[in-house]
Amino acid sequence: MTEKQQVSGSYWLQTAPDGRHAALTDDLDVDVAVIGGGIAGLCTAWELTRAGRSVAVLEAGRIAAGVTGHTTAKVTALHSLVYDKLRRTRGAEGARLYARSQSEAIEHTADVVAELGIDCEWERRSAYTYVRDEGRVEELRAEARAAREAGLPASFVTETGLPFPVAGAVEVADQAQFHPRKYLLALAGDLIARGGRIHEDTTVLGLEEGAPCRLSTATGATVTARDVVVATHYPVFDRALLFTRLSPRRELVVAGPLPADRDPHGMYITPDENTRSVRTAPYGEDGTRRLLVITGEHFTPGTGDTRARFDRLSDWARRYFPEVELTHFWATQDNDPTDTVPLVGPLHPGARHAYVATGFGGWGMSGGMMAGRLLTAQITGEECAWSGLYDPRRLAPAVREAGTFLKHQAQVAGHFVGDRLRPSPPVEALPPGEGAVVRAGGGRVAVYRTDDGSLHAVSARCTHMGCLVDFNAAERAWECPCHGSRFGTDGTVLQGPATRPLERRHI
Numbered sequence: 001m002t003e004k005q006q007v008s009g010s011y012w013l014q015t016a017p018d019g020r021h022a023a024l025t026d027d028l029d030v031d032v033a034v035i036g037g038g039i040a041g042l043c044t045a046w047e048l049t050r051a052g053r054s055v056a057v058l059e060a061g062r063i064a065a066g067v068t069g070h071t072t073a074k075v076t077a078l079h080s081l082v083y084d085k086l087r088r089t090r091g092a093e094g095a096r097l098y099a100r101s102q103s104e105a106i107e108h109t110a111d112v113v114a115e116l117g118i119d120c121e122w123e124r125r126s127a128y129t130y131v132r133d134e135g136r137v138e139e140l141r142a143e144a145r146a147a148r149e150a151g152l153p154a155s156f157v158t159e160t161g162l163p164f165p166v167a168g169a170v171e172v173a174d175q176a177q178f179h180p181r182k183y184l185l186a187l188a189g190d191l192i193a194r195g196g197r198i199h200e201d202t203t204v205l206g207l208e209e210g211a212p213c214r215l216s217t218a219t220g221a222t223v224t225a226r227d228v229v230v231a232t233h234y235p236v237f238d239r240a241l242l243f244t245r246l247s248p249r250r251e252l253v254v255a256g257p258l259p260a261d262r263d264p265h266g267m268y269i270t271p272d273e274n275t276r277s278v279r280t281a282p283y284g285e286d287g288t289r290r291l292l293v294i295t296g297e298h299f300t301p302g303t304g305d306t307r308a309r310f311d312r313l314s315d316w317a318r319r320y321f322p323e324v325e326l327t328h329f330w331a332t333q334d335n336d337p338t339d340t341v342p343l344v345g346p347l348h349p350g351a352r353h354a355y356v357a358t359g360f361g362g363w364g365m366s367g368g369m370m371a372g373r374l375l376t377a378q379i380t381g382e383e384c385a386w387s388g389l390y391d392p393r394r395l396a397p398a399v400r401e402a403g404t405f406l407k408h409q410a411q412v413a414g415h416f417v418g419d420r421l422r423p424s425p426p427v428e429a430l431p432p433g434e435g436a437v438v439r440a441g442g443g444r445v446a447v448y449r450t451d452d453g454s455l456h457a458v459s460a461r462c463t464h465m466g467c468l469v470d471f472n473a474a475e476r477a478w479e480c481p482c483h484g485s486r487f488g489t490d491g492t493v494l495q496g497p498a499t500r501p502l503e504r505r506h507i
Contacts, residue, residue, distance in 0.1 A: 011291065011330075023200060025220070030225050036067050037197050046188075056223060061201065067495075068181075074176075125176065126265075128160055205216075275295070305473070312328060341389060342358065346391070463485070
């Protein structure tokens with residue numbers, strides 16, 4: 001990865017307003033406290049406010065700036081190759097409920113955009129799942145049939161707008177894409193206008209369930225709420241051991257302007273080539289260019305050479321879109337549920353007033369919108385046809401897909417034990433801008449050398465469950481391969497489930 005290609009940050013964050021919300025410093029009493037200010041948290045809070053509840057959103061960083069601020073922002077019910085699998089594991093009715101819940105979330109969001117007059121670059125596009133391998137064509141045909149039987153306007157096609165031939169693709173028309181941060185900031189503004197509250201830089205450290213529930217925060221304030229929603233992407237409170245059913249996945253993004261006449265006119269994804277996702281967005285004022293957004297090279301956080309992955313993705317973008325000028329490089333992170341379907345509902349079997357939304361598997365836009373409506377229905381006592389499908393307390397689907405669960409647990413155990421056996425490089429050999437886990441003082445220390453040559457040393461044990469972190473050189477961050485927590489070079493928490501920083505060390 002060249003100097004010019006250093007991680008630049010999300011295009012969505014750089015092209016939306018940067019208003020801030022004050023941290024919570026005084027005790028607060030509300031009907032519902034929502035932990036997490038991404039799309040699931042803000043959609044839930046907004047829906048609840050519209051339902052007449054007093055709501056406070058508590059965000060450890062900035063709203064719409066975490067996973068949601070780094071997404072590709074495709075709003076579609078076509079989720080790669082999911083419907084044929086759902087038909088086999090959840091039955092025809094389960095597949096229909098999945099398609100209906102996702103589709104209704106999209107149309108509801110379109111209505112919100114129109115109702116509030118939100119300028120968020122909302123565009124209708126066809127969504128495609130494609131393959132280039134002739135050997136996978138029957139798999140695509142089966143997916144098209146399953147998606148169509150589930151209620152989507154799906155068809156199998158062999159022609160697309162991509163600049164290369166495909167063996168086959170599933171197409172679902174009239175899906176959507178948008179600017180995620182512009183949408184959510186508008187939603188946040190309307191939430192506040194309706195009496196809701198948003199507090200950034202407010203890390204929630206403790207949850208005491210009861211009637212009411214109580215939350216403790218790093219700012220020292222206590223929040224009392226009848227109901228609590230944990231919408232932190234990866235649950236910071238995990239009383240149902242949901243971490244055993246979630247697998248973190250990091251994915252890279254490259255983007256840049258492209259002549260408008262080279263627009264592939266659609267939203268594309270393939271399960272091949274370590275995944276590749278392609279779409280464009282409005283760019284500039286004169287309409288002569290579009291922003292090309294390409295993702296891929298997915299990997300477990302804290303594993304492998306991220307710079308080499310950026311190079312591969314950049315090379316792929318330039319090979320098929322030679323006119324593109326890549327200007328933005330960033331990464332996003334998702335959690336894959338071991339049994340395919342997101343976990344949205346009561347936090348654990350005994351929960352009465354605590355709820356969770358997690359495990360969107362890379363489809364957090366429609367999934368987060370769906371979660372907002374589902375959780376609002378559950379909290380306000382309304383019926384929702386797909387509550388059972390997404391219920392985190394479900395057991396039968398998890399048992400049916402036990403192989404995926406066991407594979408994930410084996411990988412976590414392998415990191416927990418195997419990473420402690422890695423050889424330790426000498427600190428003096430560490431070049432500027434690099435980091436490594438070394439042995440020091442009888443333990444493992446994560447050491448980073450700054451560009452000016454000074455050293456920063458922190459504990460290498462993730463504060464979530466004790467796995468050892470590893471260094472992501474492209475993004476200059478420490479990452480936990482077990483559950484996806486990420487830390488700055490000084491140990492500060494960048495992404496949960498960890499809520500406490502890595503402890504400082506001397507070396």
